[in-house]
Amino acid sequence: MNTRTIRISLLILLFFPLILNGKNNILSAGDSxxxxxxxxxxxxxxxxxxxxxKMFSYSMLIKMSFIEESLGNFEKSIYYLSFYKKRKANVDVDNSLKKIIVNNNLKSFEGSDYKFFEDKFLVNKYYVIYLLLSISVLIFIYNIYNIYKRKKINYIKSFFTINIFLLIVLNFKNNSSGIISNNNTFIMYNPSSGSDVHSIINKGEKIEITGETDFWYEIMINKERRYIRKKNLLKIN
Known part of the structure; x- marks a missing residue:
């Protein structure tokens, strides 16, 4: 490791706690x-x-949702709750989200059983990965011990099956989604202001994102690829 790398590492170690403390102070001020x-x-x-x-706490997301709903910005309230839901399962968040959806008669959240499973799976994806990885490591260590003791190797099929499934889980990704942020938003056939308008959609509705350009998101509408201006969509990362 050269001297320059060591200096950079030391600077990071010295200043990271200060940066983190500053951000915690901002959060504390907001909470107060x-x-x-x-x-x-x-x-x-x-x-x-x-x-x-680019920082948040789960309690902060709940508070942001409450504030936006009280200001009449139900689409932003939905956005923060959806952002929360994508990362962590919470019954109260689900109930709050359903209430806002029903109160505003939003249709795009009426998903299929597969979509329900997909959302639940993604929330718990890392727990599944840790479980499979732990089992795989235990089998590996167990067989290393058996080799050392010159005993029979066991669970070979299980080991490979678990690791194949682990690879599938690691590579499982769904498309991003976003919440429409403005009423009377145009859905276009092509990523151009001169394109024909496919439909008009109001704020609060949820849209699946399949791609993007500099100013446009490629989205799915009724299983068809269409386009929307980025400024009209709150992307749930």
Whole structure:
């Protein structure tokens, strides 16, 4: 390791706690304002963390959803709850999301049984990976021990089956999705302002994203590829 690399590593070690502490201070300031019911002021701190610092806590997402709903921005409330749901299963979040969807008569959330399974699987994907990896490692260690003791090797088929399934799980990905952020949003046939309009959609609806260009998202509408301006969609990363 050269001197320059060592210096960079030391700088990171020195300044990372300070950066993290600064971000925690922003979150604490937002939480303090939220408790005082100064929601609009709290929103500024939360937005700064979420959009500028790319950081969040699960409790912060709940509070951001509450603030946006109280301001009448139900589409942003849906966005934060969906962002939460993509990362962690929570019954209260599911119920809050369903309530907003029903109250605003949103149709795009009426998914299939496969989509329900897919969402549940993705939330628990890393637990499945850890479980399969743990079993695989245990079988491997067990057989190394058997080789050392000159005993019969066992569970070979199980070992390979588990690892094949592990590879499948690791490579399982679904398309991104997004929440429409503006009413009367145009869905276009092609990624061009001069393209014909396919349909008009209102805020709050959920759309599957299959690709993107500089200014457009490629989306799926009724199993057909269409396009929407990026500024009209809140992408759930």
């Amino acid at each position: 304002l939220f408790k005082k019911e100064k929601y609009y002021d709290a929103k500024k701190y939360y937005d700064s963390l979420f959009y500028n610092k």
